[in-house]
Amino acid sequence: MSQKSLGGAILSGNCPRCREGNIFPVSMISYRRLSDVHNRCSKCQAVLTPEPDFFYGAMYISYAFSVALVVNVLIILNYVFDDPDVWTYVSTVLVVNIILIPVMLRYSKVLYLYAVGKLSYDPNWKNKSPELDE
Template sequence: MQEVSLSSAMVQAKCPRCRKGNLFNVSVFSFLKLTEINGKCPDCGATITPEPDFFYGAMYISYAFSVALMVTVFIVLNFFFEKAPVSSYVLTVLAGNILLMPLMLRYSKVLYLYGLGKLKYDPKALEK
């Protein structure tokens, strides 16, 4: 059986224990069911949500993503335009947040689960 690297499993939003099962019911890039995550891994059966409010801490990571997007927009607009109107900053940040919302929400949960979750990689998890 081929082992999946940690970075590949995180990018593909796979289970931290087996790195095969999907964390989300729909695609990571989908606007449908943004906040729903599987309770158990469909492949190894590991409990992904250890407690009911576990993913509230992922809001801080999502906030950091939004701040990083805002800073990036400010730097890019200041680089290309000498005196851009405030409305262009606001509209660009708003559009970027709306378009990237599924990625920011979902990857904040993935990072939080991999960083603070108790699930550790077990290459033999599917055999159990």
């Protein structure tokens, strides 16, 4: 099997260690368990939640996504509609934010795990002993 690139693994929501197993148990379309994360990778058994409440730090990344969304919507509306009313700004930001909640929530957790989690890519994870990462 060919090795998946870092960008491809992040976009797919794969494990940082093996880049094969999924971080999330359900698809992005499922709103029922949208914020659930596997405790361990299904392929390499790496620990994806190293401590309770590990993903609280992902709120900062999600906040940055929301700010970027608001700024971009404001710029686009100002450019397209030439200074629309305030209700247009507010309603557009609310609708776009509700539509993009699954994307922002997922990718904030993925980026946080890749940035702060202590897992690094190991292309030879299959050849190592089956010890569990603790």
